[in-house]
Amino acid sequence: MFRKVHFRLALLCASITCFILVVMSCGYLYISEKSLKDSSFTSFQNEMEDIADILTENHVLTWEQLAKIEDQGTYHIQIADNEVPLLFKHQSSPVRDEIFTAAWSYFETRFAFSSFEDSPVYRMEFDFSSKGRGASDYYGCAIIHERSGGALKIMVLMPLTALRQQIHSQRILFALLTALAAGALFLFAWYFTRKLLLPLEENQRRQTQFVAAASHELRTPLAVILSCASASRRGNEAERAHFLDSIQSEGMRMSGLIDDMLLLSGMEAHTWSVEMRSAELDTLLLETFEAFEPVAAEKSIRLSIKLPETALPPCACDPGRIRQVLSILLHNAVSYTPEQGHICLSLAYDGKFYRICVADNGIGISDYEKPRIFDRFYRADRSRNQKGHFGLGLSIASEIIKAHQGKILVGDTPGGGSTFTIVL
Ligand code: ADP
DSSP states (O other), X not given: OHHHHHHHHHHHHHHHHHHHHHHHHXXXXXXXXXXXXXXXXXXXXXXXXXXXHHHHHOSXXXXXXXXXXXXXXXXXXXXXXXXXXXXXXXXXXXHHHHHHHHHHHHHHHHSOOOOOSSOSEEEEEEEEOTTSSSSOOEEEEEEEEEETTEEEEEEEEEEOHHHHHHHHHHHHHHHHHHHHHHHHHHHHHHHHHHHHHHHHHHHHHHHHHHHHHHHHHHHHHHHHHHHHHHHHHHSOHHHHHHHHHHHHHHHHHHHHHHHHHHHHHHHHTTOOOOOOEEEOHHHHHHHHHHHHHHHHHHTTOEXXXXXXXXXXXXXXXXXXXXXXXXXXXXXXXXXXXXXXXXXEEEEEEOSSOEEEEEEEOSSOOOTTTTTTTTSTTOOSOTTSOOTTOOSOHHHHHHHHHHHTTOEEEEEXXXXXXXXXXXXX
16 A cells, blocks of 8 residues: 555645646746847857948949858848849759848738838848748848949848757757656655655554554454353353353453553554653652562562662652553563562652663563564463553553653663663
8 A cells, every 4th residue: 555655645746746847947948048049049140240231332242252251150141232133153953042032021021111211221130931920940131231223132131040959959958958857856755755754654553553453462362261251151150150250350351451552553543641740759668668668578579679878859740550561561571580588669869861771580572673672462471471461551651651751661670680760
């Protein structure tokens, strides 16, 4: 599912950015072509001004002069004195004559030239298509010089092959650059959307794992309840009472597990928050210690407490939740420490941080397991299937401490066992 969403998102991002890129490129290309055409036409106009001066001021024009002008600017020149064409070396091709005819007819239909008002020389530059349609392929300049003996009509043509070639190369370059940029944008969109989707994918994976593990954990007590219920139908009074006890204890296990799951999901959905107030941690530790003394004593475990000798400043925390974390840690310590073992609860303050430690000399936690024990439903050794242990305790403890902006760390107790440290 995520692959599909990833591909679609990347495609959508890339398409939108590419569309903007193409629109901008086309706009830029249009402006650049327009200014190229304008500047080329302006320079043609300037050159025509000079050529018109040369052609109209000289009374005698030699073939060499005309040929030189033609070769210099890649121009084609046609001169007619009183409608009689002057011939010189380049004037021999019928195609050339056809283009000049087209230029004159375009000039005559387009510009209503009638009389010479101020100057005896009339000059007009224009661009036109020699085929009579499509894009212009020539610049033309009509020069008409009114003289006493009649009119000298000059047409100078400049093919736009070089300009068109330049525009064509520019378009190809732009298309290539846009295609390259589109490719780069798609790669970027692919990478970016991948990064965006990773946490969602991870979340989805964790949810699936959570549901699978929760179903697995609920199945065992449920199976016991169902078999006890069917067995109690057949059993005698005493057996029935025993089965009912089992149903009740398994029901309570299930209820505890459901409470833990609801608490964790509430934490993830942020519908739950800690209620911070000022609390005396030493009193809180002492109360928890007293509550756990009989539990430890039942397993012949020695429980001790170490508090600072001087009174500590109050700590900003949610005392109820900190007590819950301590209960989880002490409950684990009692469960994973053998008889005659020792558990020590201690508190220290360095002027900045409070450190609460629960150290036991029990079975310990391997280095491989240490980073995993805070995962939901993780149990280091499933074969030691302790009743009431679903692998959620440390996840809840870690979420509560995270909500306090604190840290929970696990290490080894010198001489064996594990030590959990809460830093607040
Ligand atoms: P559980 O309810 O199974 O104890 P937790 O999340 O509290 O779940 O603990 C996860 C796992 O971490 C336990 O299954 C156990 O293997 C290991 N663990 C936790 N506390 C201790 C401890 N004090 N000593 C040894 N192992 C521990």
